[in-house]
Amino acid sequence: MANKNWILMVTAQTPTNIAVIKYWGKRDETLILPINDSISVTLDPEHLCTTTTVAVSPSFESDKMWLNGKEISLSGGRYQSCLREIRRRANDVEDEEKGISIKKQDWDNLKVHIASFNNFPTAAGLASSAAGFACLVYSLAKLMNVKEEQGKLSAIARQGSGSACRSLFGGFVKWIMGKEANGSDSMAVQLATETHWDDLVIIIAVVSSRQKETSSTSGMRESVETSPLLHYRSKEVVPKRILQMEEAIKTRDFPSFAKLTCTDSNQFHAVCLDTSPPIFYMNDTSHRIISYMEKWNRSQGTPQVAYTFDAGPNAVLIAPNRKVATLLLQRLLFYFPPSADTDLSSFVIGDKSLLKDAGINAMDDVEALTPPPEVQDNIPSQKSKGDVSYFICTRPGKGPVLFADDSQALLHPETGLPK
Template sequence: MGETWVLMKTAQTPTNIAVIKYWGKRDESLILPVNDSISVTLDPAHLCTTTTVAVSPVFQQDRMWLNGKEISLSGGRFQSCLREIRRRASEVEDKEKGVKIEKKDWEKLHVHIASYNNFPTAAGLASSAAGFACLVFALAKLMNVKEDESQLSAIARQGSGSACRSLFGGFVKWIMGKEEDGSDSVAVQLVDEKHWDDLFIVIAVVSSRQKETSSTSGMRESVETSLLLQHRAKEVVPKRILKMEEAIKNHSFESFAQLTCADSNQFHAVCLDTCPPIFYMNDTSHRIISYVEKWNRSEGSPRWHIHLMLGRMQF
């Protein structure tokens, strides 16, 4: 290898909005959920993370910048993603630059990461999902990882649970899995983005402030204190997953809207059933919900479904 070269890769990954929610982990360290979930991936032209990763022998340590501000990579979730990608890295050769990186070299080389969100970070629009998905995908390209998106999703999941779903377009299912090591907890694409191309999504950001209760601590408290969450995971979600898959397959907006609204309502009910209770909506959110519900009733059938997140907590 030369002494002053730099290799770079850039990736762009959209955020996703869950229509059947992920809320609660059965394993905190591996980020294994208590139930399956289904999401729709948004158009990357509107809401996305763009990440550039670079490697060079002159870099002294791994470093990362988010929206121009350097952040620490010491956290366990970042380290898990970096470790798993390095473990799967392959030989890379750039003949134009005269650079050849052997598989064993990746353990010694450091990376620099620059990531940018074109939407408010930590305001409820799944910035961590898009961020970790983009980070894992960009690093996989840089280090010539041979695994497919579903296999990569198991790595992205260890950064942020819903990140596994942002590696695909269209509608995506995150399978909770049963193995203790999380090897079967992966995302799979149900249908691509062309399947339901007349479905439009409007995001109403009612506040760009960072949410008061993080998803990590909120989920932990719900798992520990909410009896409703346990009932939801075991009895309600498995049936809703099947109905939602059918609604998506058949382009049944009425069924899709009813299931999404019911699941979102139950998510917020679980938050209220948590001790101490968690509040993720404000007065503006409630007013918008009321307006849309009245509009749908006046039409006689759902013209819109109101995804009861409205810029807050998109899981």
């Protein structure tokens, strides 16, 4: 380490995830240990992911981080936990090409620069912290040659943001709550890869809201402290649902999967309402989405679509296959057309091929949509233009990936500052 001018970098990409059996409530606030297991679907990073570059250099004077180009403080306990836990597991690193040699004990004194970028609007309430902390931990682990398996890394990411642990794997993931006081067994495991059930199609409705939302951190703390129903949920209801959901995923049983997903989302929001003061994450638009989906499901006698809502008004809708997803997109555009000043290409983003399948090539096609059969006797009196800001079409996706070269790095290879 005689030459102080070298910079070593790693760039990785990590997906976000949506819980289908919800995490709500911690038994340990600092270690972020949950009061029940949870299960999630990892979302395709092509449409929703975080990219993070971590760099180390003897010339760096302090740990620094930039999120979406803006410097943010790393002083928070959650960042510090992740940095400390990864540094503690660092190993020797040799880069013969660049002539860099870092010894295990050097890591304590070396500072890192971190740049992170979300390929989706952070303001949309799409759980960017899950992908963010997963990517931070994953990329730091690669940089520092940490040899722990993915599950152990997930237990570190968990200390940044609980749901981040589930973003360390693709496909279908369970966060096991664990029993140890030190949290060592509270980690994610993969239930099935994304290829196990690759028919599923996911459409996210980003719902407009003028309400400021309660953060999930303070919200779940208040629920633990005040909701009598939460404790019954975590002890009596969730354990059974976890087993049922594992079975539904294993057997690709969409009706069971959908029923469990919807009822668990609703129960999570019920617990929020049972909190003092009550927490409302869903709004009238969210309620209308649920009502339309329930009506469609009932009219067919079997679930066509599953819905789930996290700590905000956005709906995540899961269809069993492309054919049903096309019908779903038609319904969504019929009920929630864009406001006058929005163009179609920014109103439906992600996998736009679904638009074509739905026969929608221009705004005129949206306006020409006819009411779905299940509402033909009772057509909604008022279409609410602009109640949904936009839709993201996606699917279950893979876990973290490391980029082989530095061309996609977010930090400059010579200055270690954001590009």
